[in-house]
Amino acid sequence: MAWDFSTDPEFQAVLDWMKVFVRDEVEPLDLVFRRPEDPFDPASPAQAAMAPLKKIVKEKGLWACHLGPELGGKGFGQLKLGLMNEILGRSRFAPTVFGTQAPDTGNAEILARFGTEAQKAKYLQPLLDGEIASCYSMTEPQAGADPAEFTCKATREGDSWVIEGEKWFASHAWFAEFLIVMAITDPKVPVHEGSSMIIVEKGTPGLEIVRNVTVGPHDEIGAGVHGYLRFNRCKVPQANVLGPVGGGFMVAQSRLGGGRVHHAMRTVGMLNKAMEMMCERVVSRRTKGERLADKQMVQEKIADSYTQILQFRLHVLYAAWLLDRDKAYTRDVRREISAVKAAMPGVLKDVVYRALHLHGSLGMSNETPLMNMWQYVPEMGIVDGPTEVHKVSVAKDVLRNVAPSPGVFPTYNVPERRAAAEKKFAAFLKGSDKK
Ligand SMILES: Cc1cc2nc3c(=O)[nH]c(=O)nc-3n(C[C@H](O)[C@H](O)[C@H](O)COP(=O)(O)OP(=O)(O)OC[C@H]3O[C@@H](n4cnc5c(N)ncnc54)[C@H](O)[C@@H]3O)c2cc1C
Numbered sequence: 001m002a003w004d005f006s007t008d009p010e011f012q013a014v015l016d017w018m019k020v021f022v023r024d025e026v027e028p029l030d031l032v033f034r035r036p037e038d039p040f041d042p043a044s045p046a047q048a049a050m051a052p053l054k055k056i057v058k059e060k061g062l063w064a065c066h067l068g069p070e071l072g073g074k075g076f077g078q079l080k081l082g083l084m085n086e087i088l089g090r091s092r093f094a095p096t097v098f099g100t101q102a103p104d105t106g107n108a109e110i111l112a113r114f115g116t117e118a119q120k121a122k123y124l125q126p127l128l129d130g131e132i133a134s135c136y137s138m139t140e141p142q143a144g145a146d147p148a149e150f151t152c153k154a155t156r157e158g159d160s161w162v163i164e165g166e167k168w169f170a171s172h173a174w175f176a177e178f179l180i181v182m183a184i185t186d187p188k189v190p191v192h193e194g195s196s197m198i199i200v201e202k203g204t205p206g207l208e209i210v211r212n213v214t215v216g217p218h219d220e221i222g223a224g225v226h227g228y229l230r231f232n233r234c235k236v237p238q239a240n241v242l243g244p245v246g247g248g249f250m251v252a253q254s255r256l257g258g259g260r261v262h263h264a265m266r267t268v269g270m271l272n273k274a275m276e277m278m279c280e281r282v283v284s285r286r287t288k289g290e291r292l293a294d295k296q297m298v299q300e301k302i303a304d305s306y307t308q309i310l311q312f313r314l315h316v317l318y319a320a321w322l323l324d325r326d327k328a329y330t331r332d333v334r335r336e337i338s339a340v341k342a343a344m345p346g347v348l349k350d351v352v353y354r355a356l357h358l359h360g361s362l363g364m365s366n367e368t369p370l371m372n373m374w375q376y377v378p379e380m381g382i383v384d385g386p387t388e389v390h391k392v393s394v395a396k397d398v399l400r401n402v403a404p405s406p407g408v409f410p411t412y413n414v415p416e417r418r419a420a421a422e423k424k425f426a427a428f429l430k431g432s433d434k435k
Pocket of ligand 1 (some may be wrong): 138146172386
């Protein structure tokens with residue numbers, strides 16, 4: 001019988017150190033390096049500012065902890081990673097300072113899992129060392145959630161694959177050293193069997209960045225980090241296929257699970273931050289002779305936010321625990337990850353909205369992090385697959401083994417159940433009023 005919600009003291013000490021380090025040393029980076037690419041682009045001036053911090057993280061043994069021991073990593077496990085990510089979620093820069101930023105983490109995972117020795121040496125090691133950035137390119141302009149609609153294809157010509165088509169929202173494409181591109185390699189079979197992952201290096205002839213897209217209305221502060229790409233007969237060696245030819249979908253599936261748990265725990269970090277701001281505000285601001293905190297309608301907002309954050313946090317940690325238990329994307333793991341993913345934008349919307357609202361005009365302004373958090377609400381419902389798709393997966397799994405009622409009336413219909421119960425307890429009912 002093991003139901004235990006505590007963290008062992010040794011790891012708690014690590015988390016306590018991280019909390020102070022992220023608050024005092026990392027969060028200030030958010031205030032001065034404001035372009036979307038700053039935490040990720042190896043050429044950003046922010047890199048020099050991050051370098052001493054990365055060194056400290058490495059010395060502490062906390063660098064790039066996302067790979068399990070079977071993939072050559074430290075093997076922290078998802079639960080510990082979850083607790084770490086909760087702290088990293090407080091700052092845009094923290095994941096990079098700790099060597100666990102998307103999409104590099106997921107790319108490292110599939111390189112470690114499926115890469116040849118040559119691919120690992122060339123791409124995985126520099127990626128894990130934080131020397132280069134990478135890109136993962138699957139979504140297309142006409143299709144995202146449904147890979148069956150993808151059309152970008154790769155055809156074998158001699159010793160090469162020739163890629164033709166377009167990709168959309170390929171994060172970090174313009175400063176990535178290499179891209180992992182999903183392309184249709186056999187159009188005659190369903191996409192689940194006919195797509196492959198292909199590594200395309202920066203500067204390969206035929207790789208065109210049509211434009212870079214930004215999330216939100218921020219075109220004045222940078223070029224945007226999400227690439228709209230065109231592959232004009234872009235030729236790469238056959239050896240650049242990552243994983244089996246035709247196994248692109250399977251590789252993609254194996255990449256997203258852990259990443260979704262990390263995303264969710266970083267969202268918990270953001271929620272905690274919004275909650276702290278909300279609490280400080282309501283005990284500080286006065287109206288009609290008392291603190292906001294003394295108004296019952298405000299207390300309801302605090303209580304609802306507290307409960308929603310705790311429920312969401314425990315659900316994410318449960319998903320992480322399942323992943324550690326099963327060490328694979330089993331049905332149980334996938335259901336819980338989808339459930340968490342689907343719940344995430346709703347919790348974020350509720351809590352951040354309450355925090356914004358209680359801050360009044362200050363909340364609307366650019367003088368708190370709250371409006372930045374607000375931007376993540378719709379993003380969390382789209383990135384890594386729309387909410388609807390995850391809800392469909394959860395519902396299908398929940399209903400998988402549920403049998404239909406044997407007749408017109410359900411198995412729980414009271415008259416039939418009461419008749420059966422009366423029969424069972426007949427000896428005790430003699431003389432009593434059965435009605
Ligand atoms: C910040 C950000 C970063 C991203 N980075 C990357 C990246 O690095 N690489 C990459 O390949 N992609 C990336 N994406 C793209 C992301 O994976 C897609 O946006 C996502 O898969 C949804 O695809 P879509 O945008 O084409 O929307 P669509 O698939 O067109 O869906 C639009 C809407 O249609 C509805 N819908 C879709 N399917 C269903 C369904 N089955 N049932 C009911 N309703 C449905 C939903 O309301 C959904 O929100 C990124 C997206 C964002 C926002």
